[in-house]
Structure formats: structure tokens, C-alpha cells
Amino acid sequence: VEERFSRVPEPVQKRIVFWSFPRSEREICMYSSLGYQPPEGEHDARVPFTRGLHLLQSGAVDRVLQVGFHLSGSVREPGAPGEPERLYHVSIS
Structure with missing residues (x-):
């Protein structure tokens, strides 16, 4: 538009x-x-x-913020045995 x-x-x-x-x-x-x-x-x-x-x-979703049409946050994925967890910073517009 x-x-x-x-x-x-x-x-x-x-x-x-x-x-x-x-x-x-x-x-x-x-x-x-x-x-x-x-x-x-x-x-x-x-x-x-x-x-x-x-x-x-x-509780894996954290720091969610919406500004207008933009949504962002962090998502933690537990690691498999012996592997560290992964942290993803995500955003959607």
C-alpha cells in the first residue's frame, strides 16, 4: 500500500x-x-x-516485543544429551 x-x-x-x-x-x-x-x-x-x-x-520463548507490524523475540531450543542449548533470535514482519 x-x-x-x-x-x-x-x-x-x-x-x-x-x-x-x-x-x-x-x-x-x-x-x-x-x-x-x-x-x-x-x-x-x-x-x-x-x-x-x-x-x-x-518457557522457551522470551523477550517478545511487538512494534507495529514487527514482532521479535528469542527462542531457546534444548540441546540433545551432551549438546548445548541453542538460542534463536527471531523476527517477523
Whole structure:
């Protein structure tokens, strides 16, 4: 929108913001799984959502910050026995 118009009217901006953020767990699940192709023999399309929810509930997600349309945070992945944990800094726009 910004590339196409020099000035975006406020009512249009409000509608864009309104439709840019999911409002329910069902919508978050749907959007987080778009484009996900389960491995052959697996039929659970909720896998990305379920994995993300497990990470959140286990305390692996930290330092979450949302500024406008930009979301960032850190995710810790426990290491296998004998391996160190990994820390990922993630951001989504």
C-alpha cells in the first residue's frame, strides 16, 4: 500500500490494522500453518501451531516485543544429551 500511494487515508489504515492481526486461537493456528506440508503419512496440519504453543508453555520463548507490524523475540531450543542449548533470535514482519 505504501509503495502504491503517497498518502493512505486514515480509515484505510485502520482497516489494514484491523485485518492484519489474528483475533482468535483458531485464526492464529490457521495463519501459522499456511503453506505447511506435513511429512508423508502425517496428517496433522496443526503441527506448527502445536510446536509453537509447546515452546511458549515450556518457557522457551522470551523477550517478545511487538512494534507495529514487527514482532521479535528469542527462542531457546534444548540441546540433545551432551549438546548445548541453542538460542534463536527471531523476527517477523
